[in-house]
Amino acid sequence: MGSSTSSSYTNLAALSNQTNTSAPTARRTINRPSPFTLHGNNSTSSIHEEASNLGSVHLDGKDDWANDFNDISHARSSSKLAPYGGFSKPSLEDGILSHSNIFETAPWSVASYRKGNGSLIKAVDQALRDGKIHKRKWVGTIAMPSDAVPQKVIDDITKTLHDDYDSxxxxxxxxxxxxxxxxxxxxILWPTLHYQIPDDPKSKAFEEHSWEQYKALNQLIADKLVETYKRENAGKDPNDPENIIWIHDYHLLLAPKMVREQLPDAKIGFFLHVSFPSSEVFRCFAQRKSLLEGMLGANCISFQTEEYVRHFLQTCSRLLLADTNELGLTYDKNFVMTSTIPIGIDAEKFGPVTRTEDVTDWRQMIRERWGDQKLIVSRDKLDKLRGIKQKLLAYERFLLSNPEYIDNTVLIQICIGTSHDPDYESELLGIVSRINSLPENISISQPVVFLQQDIDFDQYVALQCEADVFVVSSMREGLNLTCHEFVIATSEKKSPLMISEFAGSSQILDCRGQGALLLNPWSLKAFAETFKQSLTMSKEEKERRWKNMYDMILTHDSNTWIASCLKDINQAWAREEARHNGKMIRFTEEIFQQFYRKNQANRLFFLNLETATVIGGQDPNTVVAAMKSVTNAAAVAGKSASFSEPSTISKLLEGLLSDTSNRVYLVSVLRRSDLDRFYGGIPRLGLVAENGGYIKIVDSKQWLTLTDENEVGAWMPQVRSLIQSKVERLPGSFMEVEDCTVSFRPGKAFMEDRERSIDMMGDCIQHVNDLFQESDGVHAFISKNVVIVQQNLLSLRALEFLVQFHNHTQKGVSPADIIDQFKAKLAISPGTLSPVQSTSSMMQALEAEEVKSLFVIGGTTQIDEPCFEYANSLAGDGYEVQTVTSFGAEANLKSSARYCVGGKNEVLVMLSKVGKEL
Known part of the structure; x- marks a missing residue:
């Protein structure tokens, strides 16, 4: 896809993987390299698979050329060949029948190809025709073996596809x-992603070479993407909304990271068309970490349903210790947005198809053939995942329970493709035979018409139009667009749709219980009852349910899908670009002096020197342990040059604190009692405990809390119990319980058994975040290799409160109003709160003031980033803002902060010069 300029392209990549299993020496066609990959059982396949205007490459006009060639080239081994004959000179035979000679002269042409990811093909091409996008270029494989094809032919095919088909x-x-x-x-991938963990001892798929080949092909695609992108998009505006690389489906899970390694600033999107399983299933992959990290090379990853997004975030949290939120996740300092954008059909274009002359003729023949009988229609790939067996058993149960329907109901089951499990196919035929033996009147139609072949498209559309019920019984499916087409096709009859709750489309078409009828394929009794509910539904209910589904299909159409995907990719990229290290400036003394001198009004300093600390070694508890044991501070400082005793920090901040225009707050993970012990005696130093849970205003002797201790008391016992169970299973780890925070610290276990510690921390994060959704306000995240559980975004909330509190002279706002707005209360002691009185030391210490300069320093954790983003947003409101992140030796740093330093000591030295050189 490109920008409005004629030479800008978007590269969309996915794997075309339609093979011809009947041709041992060559795949029959060269599929146009594109992201369309309607492989054998693609979950987003649509029945309405029109031939694309960009086609395949045929090497011969005959359909069976491959088999013919195979027979000829192996003629000498054929028993039908006469004992005398053939070529008298073997060299002549080799010359004429060699693969290179045959393919050197074999004619080929680009022709329309009906297979591939039809939903994606049509959506992109329609968007191109409608002007929603301006240019696009496909990148992918072809569906023919290349070993037998001479390089000259490959070069010719490549050139034709490049010149004439933007491929x-x-x-x-x-x-x-x-x-x-x-x-x-x-x-391996397909069955596991659909909850069918393979366990075939005869299969060679689990041998290491298949993983190596998967990586190799992903690398080939990634390299071609990079080559094409550099050639086509070199010098193009990175902010162009169509300057995008868009990668598709599970065949290319590694490609996003491979592209990112070569194009670190590219705008990359990834869409998974199939389902994403729970973390318990995904962790069965031997290559689970590599697969997830491959996907995380994208700026934005989109899924068909909210369930798949939730599973993905839980899996990344558990296996990678990624920090997740409602927008996406942060891993390895990179933010990746996740979104739910179900692909749809072009309802406006499909509607007229149902009214063509051919479809109308077929509808008439169907009515003549089955008369007044009720038609139940279904069309599936012939494999176990489609739930055909469960459908037949439920239908049989329905007929046995309701014998009056035996003579006037017909289930037309269309099976496309061939089964690779003859036992399963035989079992299905046995059930069909049993059902068809139920009628006593042999003159009527059988209750089941079981077609083991696909039918003409017009015939199928006619069946959809005439169906009294349409059934989708998948055991697990990413999305099912055939049922979307059915809703359009049944606009006259408004027949009900029965759909498995495990198909992605069920979440769209359920319409809060007023759309499709959901079913559980494993519950045969309920399944059978749903058949009867559908066939006996009143006309009014049919119309109401159909209208709800129809409106939903119009909302989630293909044009909306394209626009939403591109919008999210652009938003994710813009967010990440704002955090890129290359955009940050090295913080210097000169910059700080300019900030300090520019505005003589009151300044607010928000200093998180703990997350800004560079910890030596691998022990995640170094800083906190040192802070809590001041007598050992010198020894710890030897391990970490950036650690400073409280007395040292006090001395370095002395000049800053002596300036009455400054409001200085020290942010810590420690509890109130610890901060009072370390810093309570330092004049004019405000304190923020437990990352924002408690605040001591400058010159106040009282602590203020922004948390609801009743809520804390409600969730903390459950979290303590959960973490304690982890501690018991990880020797060397321990739990710390503060006033509003619970921490799971791996301790010595992190040094002794890193992998088990990471697995246990990930498990802890997932369980807590599953137990308490984002709406509950409780969140578990990892910071400096410690799992922290507390109410979400406390540090940000504390900063917002302080900014507004120290600007209480704004028109119409009083300190009391701000306290009420944040529901702040005095925290007298743990568990004891009281309202803030006007006579409190906090209110008495307050003077008429207006803070217009804000200085925020922190590290690179999820505690700091929201604070940086909020502070930067104030720059447009007349504030002078400096946000500084301390990154130490971390490489590839990305942060929302505007400035960076190598460690907190650099900043402390600059702050220590206030009052001396400024």
Whole structure:
């Protein structure tokens, strides 16, 4: 996709992987390299698969050329060949029948190809025709083996696809293609992503070579993407909303990271068309970490349903210790947005298809054939995941329970493709035979019409139009667009839709219980009852449910999908760009002096020197342990040059505190009693305990809390119990309970068994965040290799309160109003709160003031980033703002802060010169 300029392109990548299993020496066609990959059982497949205007490459006009060639080239081994004959000179035979010679002269042409990810093809092409996007370029593989094709032919095909079809072809060798697609994708990834963990001892898919081939093909695609992007988009505006690389589906899970490594500033999106399983299932992958990290190379990852997003975030939290929120996740200092954007159909274009002359003729023939009988229609790939067996058993149960329907109901089951499980196919035929033996009147139609072949598209649309019920019984499916088409097709009859709750479309078409009828394929009794509910539904209810589904399909159409995906990719990239290290300026003494001298009004300093500390070694408890044991401070300082005793910090801040225009707050993870012991005697120093849970205003002797201690008392016992169970299972770890915070510290276990510690911390984060949703305000996250559980965004809330509190002279705002707004109360002792009185020392210490300069320093944790973002947002309101992050030796730092330093001591030295040199 490109910008409004004619030479800007977006590269969309995915794997085309339609193979011809009947041709042992060559795949029959060269599929146009594109993201369309309607492989055998793509979850987003649509019945309305029109031939794309960008086609395939055929090497011969005959359909069976591959088999013919195979027979000819192996003629000498054929028993049908006469004992005398053939070529008298073997060299002549080799010359004529060699693969290179055959393919050197074989004619080929680009032709329309009906297979591939049809939903994606049509959505992108329609957006291009409608002007929603301006240019696009496909990058992917072709569906023919390249080993037998001479390089000259490959070059010719590549040039034609590039010049005439805006396509860039990748030619993996046959072993890589087969290992990638046949072995790893279809035997490992596909079943596991659909909760069917493979366990075939005869399968070679689990051998290491299939993973290596999966990586190799992903690398080939990534390299071609990078090559194309550099050629087509070099010098283009990175802010162009169509300057995007968009990668699709599970065949290319590693490609986003591979592209990111070569194009660190590129705008990359990834869309997973199939389902994403729970973390318990995904962790079965031997390569689980590599697969997740590969996906996280994208700026934005989109899924079909909220359930898949939730599973993905939980999996990343558990396996990678990524910090998650409602927008996405942060991993390895990078923010990745996640979104739910179900792909749809073009309802306006599909509607007229149902009214064509051919469809109308077929509808008439269907009515003549089945008369007044009720038609139940279903169309599935012939595999276990589609729930065909459960559908037939439920239908049988329905007929046995309601024998009056045996003679006037017909289930038309269309099975496309071939089954690779003859036992399963035989079992289905047995059930069909049993059902068809139920009627006593042999003159009527059988209750089941079981078609083991696909039918003409017009016939199928006619069946949809005439169906009294349409059934989708998938055991697990990313999305199912055939049922979307059914809703459009049944606009006259407004027939009900029965859909498995495990199909992604069910979450769209349920319409809060007033749309499709949801079913559980494993509950045969309820399934059978749903058949009867559908067939006996009143006309009024049919119309109401159909209207709800129809409106939802119009809302979630293909044009909306394209626009929403591109919008989210752009937003995610813009957010990440704002945090990129290259945009930050090295913080210097000169910059600080300019800030300090520019505005002589009151200044607010918000200093989190703990998250800004660079910890030596791997022990995540160094700083806190040192802070809580001042007598050992010198020894700890030897391990970490950036650690400073409270007395040292007090001395360094002396000049800053002596200036009455400054309001200085020290932010800490420690509890109130510890901060009072360390810093309570320092005049004019405000304190923030437990990352924002408690605040001691400058010159006040009382603590203020922004937390609701009743809420804390409600969630803390559950969290303590959960973390204690983790501590018991991880020797060397321990739990710390503060007034409004619970911490899970791996302690010595992190040094002795790092992998188990990480697994246990990830498990802890997932359990807490599952137990308390974002709406509950409780969040578990990792900071400096410690799991912290507390109410969400406390540090940000504390900063917002202090900014407003110290600007109470604004028109119409009083300190009491601000306290009421934040529901702040005096924290007299743990568990004891009281309202803030006007006679309190806090209120008496307050003077008429207006803070217009804000200085925020922190580290690179999730505690600091929201504070940086908020502070920067005030710059547009007349504030002079400086946000500084301390990154130490961390590489590839990304932060919302505007400035960076190598460690907190650099900043402390600058602050210590206030009153001396400024």
């Amino acid at each position: 860039e072809a990748v030619f993996p060798n046959d072993d890589i293609f087969q290992g990638h697609y046949k072995s790893f994708c279809k035997q």
